[in-house]
Amino acid sequence: MNAGYNLGPVDQVPFGEGRAFGVDGVQVAVFRLRDGSLRALSAVCPHKGGPIADGTIDQDLVLCPLHQNAFRLDTGCSTTGAEPLTSYDVQTDNHQNIILRMSAW
């Protein structure tokens, strides 16, 4: 298993928001929930290409800002009938850096 990509300090992502990162030629939206845990999804809405990292989130869902399709933060599945997003394994390491693993799970 690869060691994952280090995306830098977790502080780049404010609590309750998402930020987009380019990783290995792919755009990934990383969210930091209000409880501090992280989620990562592919950053392009399958509906009409909306910027997922700009979405509004809660503990479970992200709403795409363009037409409000909703996606589960843990699996990427849509609750509003859109195609799913890809979800990625994301964690912080001991230095509070974001570590992303690209092999989808």
Added chain:
Amino acid sequence: MPGPVSLTKGRRPPGKPDTRRRLVVIGNGMAGARAVEEILARGGAEQFTITMFGDEPYGNYNRIMLSHVLSGEESDADIFLNSLHWYQDNNITLHAGVRVERIDRFTKYVFANNGHVVPYDVLIIATGSQSFMPPMDGLYTPSGSIKPGVFTFRTIDDTRNMVEHAQYEDHYRAVVIGGGLLGLEAARGLQSHGIEVDVVHSGAHLMNAQMGPDGGAILRRSVEALGIRVHTGSRTTAVLGADRVTGVRLRDRPDIACDMVVVAAGIRPNVDLAVLSGLHVERATVVDDQLRVVDEDSIYAVGECVQHRGEVYGLVAPLWEQAAVLADHVTGADTTAAYLGSRTATKLKVAGVEVASMGLTGPERETDEHIVFSEPSRGVFKSIVIRDNKMVGATLLGDSRKVAYLTQAFDKGLPLPEERISLMFDLGGPAEEQGVAELSDDAQVCNCNGVSKKSLVDVVRGGCNTVAGAMDATRAGKGCGSCKLLVKQVVEWAADGSVEEDPAASYYVPGIPLDKASLMAAIRKQGLRSVSAVFAALAPGSAEDAKSKMGLASLMKMMLADQYIDERDARFINDRVHANIQRDGTFSVVPQMKGGVTSVQQLRRIADVAEKHNIPLIKLTGGQRIDLLGVPKEDLPQVWADLDMPSGYAYGKSFRTVKTCVGKDFCRYGTGDSTKLGIEIESQFQGIEAPAKLKLAVSGCPRNCAESLVKDVGVVAVEGGRWEIYVGGAAGAHIRKGDLLASVDDPEKVKVLTGRFMQYYRENANWLERTYSFVPRVGIDHIRAVVVDDAQGLAAGLDAAMQASVDSYVDPWTERDDPLTPGQFRTSLPLTVLPQVPVR
């Protein structure tokens, strides 16, 4: 048949005293169980230990569905609302099959017929009704029991017994006594077991409680066409037969031979228990607006056993409303909640005929208008009663396509179209009003999100039968919202009458089960200052809800002004970066241009910025400003810095623009200085938050070049130095001419009333409810009374609250120098090429 069962679970471990109060509920029918559900939903499990008594040996079931059980369309197992497990899971002690015989209201005990004596701190009586037995000979056997073959139609046991009797091989014929809703249902149900049915009705026409004689006559034809014989204006005087039923005797007609008799001649509230226990009983147990039994501190009553403001209700809709208010009080969730009575509208399929009825069945006063359409051969009848341009009653038979609209007009007292006939028929009207059944499958219901009738119907068939649920699943109605009524009609049509009441419809935001007034009260009472604090304190399970965040953020900013703790994640992206997101993920930037007036310097600056940043599209907006489209998020701070002008608020749910005409200084016709007044209004109220966007205008004369009549607030100068103020206008997805709020002689007064109206709207409108819905919903007369005449003494408070918001205004574009959150302006754009906003 199961005997009495008592379920107890969740006893506390010994040694730990239970400090919760004891709630006892008598009656386990639709109202009793609903009240308990509502109480649990308000956190009642922490406050109370709950004990319920039910005379019937079951959990709680949907009594309405008994008609379907009788006809065999539904099995009796399918109609349970709460199984016995529900009681266990919620730690409710249920005594099923046990009857309470007496309440001691001084020592606070109830006494049950199985010897149980149970203490209470709070008691709820929900004993419902029983069938009324009209006096006639031969009803009872000599031993005092009801004669075999005679049935009432009230409980699951009644229904099972009837089905069993009807299925006996040598039983062919039944007489139903009573030609109301219940009698006709019974008649139709029995037919499905191959029984021939006669209905004997003492009234002059069928369903006389719900409709007038003409409708009754047409209903009779439809019912007779089904093969049911109808005898109106006739009474049964005796049930014939020695030890079993052989027929009935009528007062003035020949006997009718039969094998069974079903009595459906009305209901009587169950008040014996209340009378015996010394409670205040008239026609039923009398309660106040809090559902508390009159003169009692700890006894409440709910449902059909209740008399409120002189009314006794026999339908479920009112008891849903009662249960919610009762729960608010019992749990203390909202001690200001009040039940003010229900307007009952019935919409049913009675014996296969669609019947809808609300309010008056015919004119009562000389000035009442009565509009009737009757087409007996098709079994169609429509009647509408109008008083003072408000609908006060309607009956629809055989065609209920307009029922959604009419119910709304009746409930809300909406003003009616001048062409009354359009109330009954769709005369080539706009798409919303077309009969839903006639829409083709691929007809687009929601234009913003491109949702077809078929996709809505599919989710309903897939088991989603609330309007809000279907909207969530398809995103229909989530754009401009103008299609919501049509969406509702489609869902109702697709669910074929089984749409579920959606409690969330009254919530201000979906994630918090409170309406706006209660939500605001709770925020104030608990001193909540941020959106996350609201979720923690008021959301079920303290769960955040993304869909609720923006609405809460806006509401709290309005309420708390600078006391509000602004959490950026609660904002929509537009409000996080103060620009309007476009379809390609770039943003549009609109600098302020008060009243549509600009200057050489401003124009030059805008031109320079557009050039420097390669703005792909420069466009004049409908609100008289210049829009710079296609700005990437990461460029926003630099664009603002280069512009060095305040934000024009083209993105928020907030006050946006005041459009003006050239007015008195230049125009040949102008009588007032519309430009000056518009600029002043815009300067004063810039950027304030509201439940939806606010667009204003000021015109210098009634020619209305600024289109003031179709604005949220529109001002028009008229002869004699006066200004007319219109509110609730719209020229968007909806078109509506504003209502005249006031006519004043001083521009200062225009500003005061504008601010006061906007504050009233801010405090009372639903989330995303534009003024064009809000004003007709609340009524211009009421708004005028509050805002102009200060009839409720609210004016000073409204003015002060608005002033607090005005004072706390900060131009958000100043964040350009000092981003509030890390990466606030960092791009979220995908690397792949998206459809770009076209460059011309």
